[in-house]
Amino acid sequence: MRRGTATTAKLSLSYLILIVLSLISLFPALWIVMSSFKVGNSLFSDTFIPRAFTFEHYINLFQNTRYPQWFLNTLKVAALSTIFGTFLLLLSSYAISRYRFVGRRTTLTTLLVLQMFPGFMAMIAIYVLLNTMGLLNSHWALVLVYSSGAMVTNVFVAKGFFDTIPRSLEDAARIDGASHLRLFFSIMIPLSRPMLTYAGLMIFNGCFVDFIFADLILRTEEQRTLAVGLYRMVSQRNSTEFTLFAAGAVLVALPVTMLFLFLQRFLVEGLTAGATKG
Amino acid sequence: MNYKIKALLLSAVCMGAGQLYNRQYGKGLLFLAVYVAGWYSLLNSLLGYVRGLITLGEQPSGMVKVGKLTKMVEGDHSIFMMIDGLIALLAILLLAGVYVLNLRDAYLTGAARERGEQPRSFAASLRELNRKHFAYLVLAIPGVAVLFLTILPIIFSVLLAFTNYADPILPPANLVDWVGFDNFLRMVNLKVWSSTFGGVLAWTLIWAVIATFTTYVGGVLVAVLIQQPGIRFKKLWRTVLIVPFAIPSMISLLVMRNLFNNQFGPVNSYLRSMGLDGIPWLTDPFWAKVTVILANMWLGIPVTMILAIGVLTTIPKDMYEAAEVDGAGAYQKFRLITLPMVLFATAPVLIMQFAGNINNFNVIYLLTGGEPVNANYQYAGHTDLLVTWLYKLALNQSQYSFASVIGIVIFLMVASFSIWSYRRTRSYREEDMIA
Numbered sequence: 001m002r003r004g005t006a007t008t009a010k011l012s013l014s015y016l017i018l019i020v021l022s023l024i025s026l027f028p029a030l031w032i033v034m035s036s037f038k039v040g041n042s043l044f045s046d047t048f049i050p051r052a053f054t055f056e057h058y059i060n061l062f063q064n065t066r067y068p069q070w071f072l073n074t075l076k077v078a079a080l081s082t083i084f085g086t087f088l089l090l091l092s093s094y095a096i097s098r099y100r101f102v103g104r105r106t107t108l109t110t111l112l113v114l115q116m117f118p119g120f121m122a123m124i125a126i127y128v129l130l131n132t133m134g135l136l137n138s139h140w141a142l143v144l145v146y147s148s149g150a151m152v153t154n155v156f157v158a159k160g161f162f163d164t165i166p167r168s169l170e171d172a173a174r175i176d177g178a179s180h181l182r183l184f185f186s187i188m189i190p191l192s193r194p195m196l197t198y199a200g201l202m203i204f205n206g207c208f209v210d211f212i213f214a215d216l217i218l219r220t221e222e223q224r225t226l227a228v229g230l231y232r233m234v235s236q237r238n239s240t241e242f243t244l245f246a247a248g249a250v251l252v253a254l255p256v257t258m259l260f261l262f263l264q265r266f267l268v269e270g271l272t273a274g275a276t277k278g
Numbered sequence: 279m280n281y282k283i284k285a286l287l288l289s290a291v292c293m294g295a296g297q298l299y300n301r302q303y304g305k306g307l308l309f310l311a312v313y314v315a316g317w318y319s320l321l322n323s324l325l326g327y328v329r330g331l332i333t334l335g336e337q338p339s340g341m342v343k344v345g346k347l348t349k350m351v352e353g354d355h356s357i358f359m360m361i362d363g364l365i366a367l368l369a370i371l372l373l374a375g376v377y378v379l380n381l382r383d384a385y386l387t388g389a390a391r392e393r394g395e396q397p398r399s400f401a402a403s404l405r406e407l408n409r410k411h412f413a414y415l416v417l418a419i420p421g422v423a424v425l426f427l428t429i430l431p432i433i434f435s436v437l438l439a440f441t442n443y444a445d446p447i448l449p450p451a452n453l454v455d456w457v458g459f460d461n462f463l464r465m466v467n468l469k470v471w472s473s474t475f476g477g478v479l480a481w482t483l484i485w486a487v488i489a490t491f492t493t494y495v496g497g498v499l500v501a502v503l504i505q506q507p508g509i510r511f512k513k514l515w516r517t518v519l520i521v522p523f524a525i526p527s528m529i530s531l532l533v534m535r536n537l538f539n540n541q542f543g544p545v546n547s548y549l550r551s552m553g554l555d556g557i558p559w560l561t562d563p564f565w566a567k568v569t570v571i572l573a574n575m576w577l578g579i580p581v582t583m584i585l586a587i588g589v590l591t592t593i594p595k596d597m598y599e600a601a602e603v604d605g606a607g608a609y610q611k612f613r614l615i616t617l618p619m620v621l622f623a624t625a626p627v628l629i630m631q632f633a634g635n636i637n638n639f640n641v642i643y644l645l646t647g648g649e650p651v652n653a654n655y656q657y658a659g660h661t662d663l664l665v666t667w668l669y670k671l672a673l674n675q676s677q678y679s680f681a682s683v684i685g686i687v688i689f690l691m692v693a694s695f696s697i698w699s700y701r702r703t704r705s706y707r708e709e710d711m712i713a
Contacts, residue, residue: 007508010608011506011508011509014503014506014509015509017503018503018504018509018515021500021519022515022518022519024576025518025519025521025522025576025580026518026521028522028525028530028533028534028537028576029521029525029530031533031537031544032533042542043536043539043542043543045544048544088419088420088423089420091416091417091419091420092416092417092420092421094416095412095413095416095417096417098413099412099413101411101413101414104413107417110429111424112696112697113693114424114428114429114432115696116633116689116692116693116696117432117435117685117688117689118637118639118665118668118685118688118689119637119639120639120668120669120672121432121435121668121681121682121685121688121689122428122431122432122434122435123431123672123673124431124434124435124438124672124678125361125430125431125432125434125435126427126431128357128358128361128434129361129426129427129430129431132358132361144423144427145427147423148420148423148424148427148428149427149428151420151423151424152424152428180408180409180412205526208526209526209527209528209529210528211528212639212669216673227528230528230529230532231528231532231644234532234535234536242536245532249529249532249533252526252529253525253526253529253530256524256525256526257521257524257525257526260520260523260524261517261520261521261524264517264520267584268584268587268588271581271584271585271588
């Protein structure tokens with residue numbers, strides 16, 4: 001009997017803590033959504049739920065800023081980088097996982113070492129390189145940088161994944177006369193869907209939110225991506241047009257957040273795999 | 279007849295000659311073409327570029343008197359020369375690699391002929407390449423991309439640390455020079471630099487320890503809380519608590535910067551409505567540090583939570599039952615079963631997160647931008663980490679050489695942690711198990 005009340009007390013306390021934690025984790029998101037519907041443009045609000053709702057800021061965003069253009073730019077860069085990045089990632093991790101070739105150990109070590117340099121230490125050099133190639137202010141430059149960077153950062157997770165696919169599958173296919181390429185495209189790619197989803201999502205998200213490289217490479221306003229545009233909106237105009245920023249932030253975060261929540265299963269698998277398999 | 283020695287010597291003198299001697303005409307001509315092109319570019323441009331890398335330019339731009347007129351002469355641009363020199367060096371290395379391949383091939387084919395085998399036709403060679411060296415073919419494209427977009431820029435940045443490329447010595451007006459370890463010495467000996475460096479380094483380490491520890495412990499505790507027997511709607515709680523991870527961190531950090539705004543932010547207005555004084559979240563040196571750690575917990579706990587839940591579901595139930603039979607309480611079960619299991623499985627992540635936090639640019643830069651300003655620091659504020667300081671030095675102050683020195687320091691720190699941890703992970707150790 002006493003044990004029963006103790007468990008109930010413990011469970012109620014746990015529920016209470018969980019509710020508080022949920023509130024904390026949802027609060028920033030709810031607050032920014034509420035702010036985006038608020039009348040006026042100031043940060044300050046005396047109530048959590050605004051007294052009057054308005055779509056004015058969203059309309060404003062589409063009419064008076066280059067938001068739609070930035071959105072298309074971002075979508076273009078992110079989609080292309082995801083395609084190229086996953087392609088490069090697949091090729092390299094598959095080769096490293098499956099073939100034993102001279103220099104394999106060196107390749108692994110090099111990739112490892114490369115990950116340890118702070119990402120934008122190399123920024124100046126990339127800037128000069130792109131400048132000499134005449135690629136400054138071009139979306140292709142971003143795609144190039146993102147996809148090769150994505151390969152370096154994700155190659156170990158992908159290799160770990162390929163390591164778990166049993167070799168007997170390939171041996172069987174090879175006995176049936178499948179070539180290297182056939183094997184890769186009709187067996188390995190379908191099997192690696194979970195990993196591809198995870199890596200693709202990570203790359204897509206990375207492109208969506210990067211504001212450092214994009215700011216450095218894209219020089220004109222019509223070429224800009226969302227992240228750069230939003231960052232400038234906050235850092236330059238500051239809190240005077242806060243609600244406009246709020247509307248912009250909601251529109252950026254919404255698609256990515258939805259994608260993440262729907263593909264949660266793959267994310268969890270990818271994160272866990274990356275953690276335990278290195 | 280000694281085919282292999284002859285072929286080797288011929289190939290050593292002129293690339294491709296050995297192959298032609300071995301009657302492999304397609305391959306031989308290909309090597310010969312590379313040979314001619316290689317020598318041509320070497321003499322024509324490559325050596326000049328390498329010389330530029332060594333001198334970093336001799337002719338500064340400026341006014342030069344030509345006869346009676348003064349003319350603006352465009353001088354050497356040290357930075358472009360450096361990049362060109364590096365690319366030329368890479369090209370030379372590549373040519374040397376092809377040369378070695380050519381020697382090896384001539385020798386091996388010669389040896390095969392001595393054994394009485396027929397040298398392979400060009401088509402057969404290509405087939406052989408596809409069969410035996412498929413990995414190299416596949417790795418070629420990613421390899422080139424990484425070489426030019428990652429390796430080359432990093433080498434360039436490392437080299438910058440050994441030059442005097444820092445405001446006011448900026449090309450094209452000035453020439454940059456090699457200075458050896460001067461920048462490193464100045465970082466340690468010169469008061470303005472050393473005090474900033476020491477302070478920022480100390481805060482970076484403190485930050486990395488606290489940030490890693492808080493998110494880790496928090497994540498494990500939340501996971502245990504959700505996975506408790508008797509808690510219902512586990513999936514719902516998990517989904518709700520994963521939200522901070524799903525929202526792009528750049529957006530949530532910019533939002534938090536407004537949430538914690540001293541005057542108008544909601545956090546302070548709630549505190550005030552409860553009759554408390556508002557806290558200077560972002561403007562006071564101490565509170566700014568607290569704020570970045572809190573924000574980092576909000577961002578980082580979900581990740582550890584996901585990992586810990588993954589581990590928790592693999593712990594066999596009978597372990598807990600056995601512990602209960604032995605009379606263990608909830609706390610003992612946690613300390614003696616859950617914690618060791620989770621710690622064991624996630625130890626590599628812990629170390630990687632520590633390394634990641636040393637480089638955690640976004641949280642600091644987007645939330646405080648390194649501020650509040652520290653008057654005793656050289657271009658840095660109270661919450662600046664080494665990475666954000668590096669960024670400011672390079673992009674706002676044009677102190678490129680010092681930024682590179684910081685980059686090297688960060689690399690050394692992260693590398694030592696990572697190597698230590700990677701040696702312990704399975705995929706590195708059991709590398710050749712599946713071979």
